[in-house]
Amino acid sequence: MGVRGLQGFVGSSCPHICTEVNLRELAEHHQSRHPGCTPTIVVDAMCCLRYWYTPESWICGGQWREYFSALRDFVKSFTTVGIKLIFFFDGMVEEDKRDEWVKRRLKNNREISRIFHYIKSHREQPGRNMFFIPSGLAIFTRFALKALGQETLCSLQEADYEVASYGLQHNCLGILGEDTDYLIYDTCPYFSISELCLESLDTIMLCREKLCESLGLQVADLPLLSCLLGNDVIPEGMFESFRYKCLSSYTSVKDNFDRKGNVILAISEHISKVLHLYQGEKKLEEMLPLGPNKALFYKGIASYLLPGQKSPWLFQKPQSVIMDKQVISMNSDPDCKQEIPIYADPETKEEVPMCTDPESKQELPVCTDPEVKQKLPVGTDREFNLEAPMCTHPEINQEDPMDMEPEIKQQVTVVSDPRILKVARTHHVHAESYLVYNIMSGREIECSNTLEDELDQALPSQAFIYRPVRQRVYSLLLGDCKDGAGTGPVVKEWFVYPGNPLRHPDLVRPLQMTVPGGTPSLEVLWLNQEPETQAQRLDTLLACFNLSSSREELQEVESSLRALCCLLIYLFVQVDTLCLEDLHAFIAQALCLQGKSTTQLVNLQLDYINSRAVQLGSLLVRGLTTLALVNSACGFPWTMSEFMPWNVFDGKLFHQKYLQSEKGYSVEVLLEQNRSWLTRFHNLKAVICKACVKENRRIVGRSHWTSHHSGRWGRQGSSSYRTSNTYSHSGQGQSWRDQGPGNRQYEHDQWRRY
Structure with missing residues (x-):
């Protein structure tokens, strides 16, 4: 940056x-x-x-x-x-x-x-x-x-x-x-x-x-310099010819500076000796070759102005705005009658959506959360032992630092209930949730790179494996929202996976889920403090993973391992190329981790590195981030500590167990001859295997692998998803490799278990 x-x-x-x-x-x-x-x-x-x-x-x-x-x-x-x-x-x-x-x-x-x-x-x-x-x-x-x-x-x-x-x-x-x-x-x-x-x-x-002293500039000139050089807002190529022109006429080129250094000096000299000369007499666009990029350029300069600051290079906006007669619908659903008036800035003609505060009856920009005068129920953050109203943060009495947004950074939200949006925003601002507010406020999320081997056809990308879970979360968070076609809302996913050029987001629709007793509202999940609500939160979480049928078995698992157990069931149901040896390695590392000190983990040495084990480690960690999303959306049925990786996963330890399991070592050796771990291992394995059988997924050892399910152990580059016409946990579908990247609309999980 x-x-x-x-x-x-x-x-x-x-x-x-x-x-x-x-x-x-x-x-x-x-x-x-x-x-x-x-x-x-x-x-x-x-x-x-x-x-x-x-x-x-x-x-x-x-x-x-x-x-x-x-x-x-x-x-x-x-x-x-x-x-x-x-x-x-x-x-x-x-x-x-x-x-x-x-x-x-x-x-x-x-x-x-x-x-x-x-x-x-x-x-x-x-x-x-x-x-x-x-x-x-x-x-x-x-x-x-x-x-x-x-x-x-x-x-x-x-x-x-x-x-x-x-x-x-x-x-x-x-x-x-x-x-x-x-x-x-x-x-x-x-x-x-x-x-x-x-x-x-x-x-x-x-x-x-x-x-500034070195460049002959004033502090107020630095945003202008930044935009002329190129930054995260202004593409580097926008002023390439202008920079070359400045460098050509620069009389003080120094041999001890590289070209970029001389460009910076040349641009600075042009600002101080040319632009300053006509400042106040000419508009900036008359002195610079802005062309069609004028609006973006001014936006780039304005992005550096903090609250209360002005720039000598920008004409200041008038304090008042005038009303444009247009109205814009916030939702393209013809049944949605909510209309948002548009205010137009007389200088820039930039349109700013407005809404009416239900309390004050005043019109406000839509990115401003209406103040909720009603005191909401108190929520308890079970990990950090803080009791706080769910719409305010107890430690911060001054203004919310997130209210410092400049006018140019406004956002139209898509959720109609201001109380629910306020809760989501507060949890987001104070880093207590993950992705929930992004989905509700803009229907757009992203996920950066994962250590995935684009040449390994046997393991699908985490972006596809966990997509059905995200789709059910979209259904929960955006439930009643509809688009113009009368169907569920589209969420833009910018997920990095092999073969995706990222020219466009994947357009993903919610996937309906079934919660025993019916899907509770967000108001119930987030604001209701009745004891029975906790059971509804857990039911909803399991429904997001489509594991409602395994609720009873999961309840028997010790609290420190139940989130990991849930994740492993989901993974092994979804991915057919995972085998019994993989399951043994995952469970063994989780149990052995509880008996290891940090020093022991630091000193652990590996015989070698296996590329498939590298992918599996990253795949599990991405599953833990998915758990953070689901847990946040469902009102925190589990404490966050239950699936924080420092409590359930260590990369080197998993790699060691994977290598041992791949070589055919016994479970006793994997568990370091610890009898108490052995009992817990068999209990966990039984729960996972039983849940998978309910979904018509039998986990077999590598020796039972058929040529049809060649995966990692068959020919390199073969695709190992199931080709039968059976319906998997996530619905009918297709090879993950054939889905195609970018700008596709995913109706409801059009792919099968791998």
Whole structure:
């Protein structure tokens, strides 16, 4: 993320912009100037994931116990010296930045292909130069930090804007991250996470004032510079010819700077000596070749303006807006009578949908949640032992940091009940749920890359395996919404899987589910505190996985393993190429994990790396993120700790058990001769196998594998989905490889068990 070429320019050409600082000393100085105010650092968590993930092993699905320990050490280093941390995570991808998101995902696909080629060639983990963060790391880091008692927030837009806004408005000590956009925002100081020494709390501060001094600019010019160079909003190619023209006429080209460095200097000189000369006399579009890109360019500059800030390069919008006579329907369903008036900005002609607040009768932009005066029932967060009204957050008395959105970042929501949407928004903002608000507010979600081998035809992508679960969640969250065709609403899925060029989202419709006693409303699931509601929440969760028939067996499983047990049943019903040896490895690692210390897991050594086991590890972790979605949507029938990976999964340990199971080792050896684990192993296996038999799925050992179900052990590249006409757990369907990527409408799970 950030401004094209700026990071390299600062590091190589302008080292004086970078100043060594000690965060403990800065905190002491800050507190002396602001008595009674706790020194606070805002952390851009997405920039820090690579820094935080210190375990040596990363290929096997994640060393989660080690990772949790590393996060705890990180937090302790700051809290010990009296520094408070506020963590921000990206909550969604903005439309303007989708192209950039896609470009990075496709680049990651190429990197993943090289990783699997290396594994197959060398049977070992690649070096750190090919490091790829484990699947689900960002999602589970949110929950890990909350479990460690940290204030963790999830953005309603690109997180860097909210980080910069929070830092400015709350007089924070600084921002910790790795994004040159923080040099552009006029906000609090910016500290580098990559240069941080945790033991001493020394790091580098990048000073935007010194940057301006070097470039002959003012701080207010930096957004203009950023857009002319190219950033996540403005494509790099938009001003390529303009940059070349500036470089050609630049008289101070320095041999010790690279081309990008000279381009930055040339553009800066043009701003200071040419654009400043006519500033106020001419509009910016008269001085720059904006052409048809004028609106996008101005939007790019405006995206850097924090609340209360103005730009000398933008004509300021008038305080009032005028009413345009148009109205727009919020829903294309002809039966839906709700109409939204449109206000048009007289300067930009930009249309802003409005709605009527039911309390005040005033018209507000639709992205603003109407205030709910009625006190909602108190909900208990069972993992963090916090009691709080479900529509407000107890610790934050000042304004909600998520209300700092600029006008350009508005969003039309599709859920009519403001109370339910308010609950979803609050859980989203405070990182207590996963994807629920995105589905309800915009019908659009995304999932980044997973370690999947595009050449292995036997294992389908996690995007397809868990799609029926997501479809049932869509039915639950969007139930009564209809589109113009009178059918269920379409959800746009930007999921990365082999063969998907990501030119368009997959258009996925809800899949009807059957809950014993009928599907309860979200009001019941989320707001009702009666004891019997907990049983309804669990029934709904199991229905999302289509496992209602196994409720009784799952209830017998110990609470620490029931979520994993549910996930394994679903996986083995869905994927026919999973065998008994795979099941043994999954169960054995979960049981043995409970008896391992973090040190033992760190010291565990593997004989070699198996590419199929790498995929299975990532597949299970993606299943745990799917559990987080379902649990959130159903009103938290299970505590989040029950399926956090540091409690149920360790990549290296699973890999060890997989290799042993593949070689034909006995269950006793897998369980390290522990008799108590042996009893629990057979109980868990019996529950899973019984549930699978109910779905006409018999789990067999590898020796019983037929040529028809060749999978991993047959010819390379063969497709191993079932070809019979039977109906599987998820309905009639087709090969996952034949579904075709991009812009397809998935009516209701048109594919069979694999």
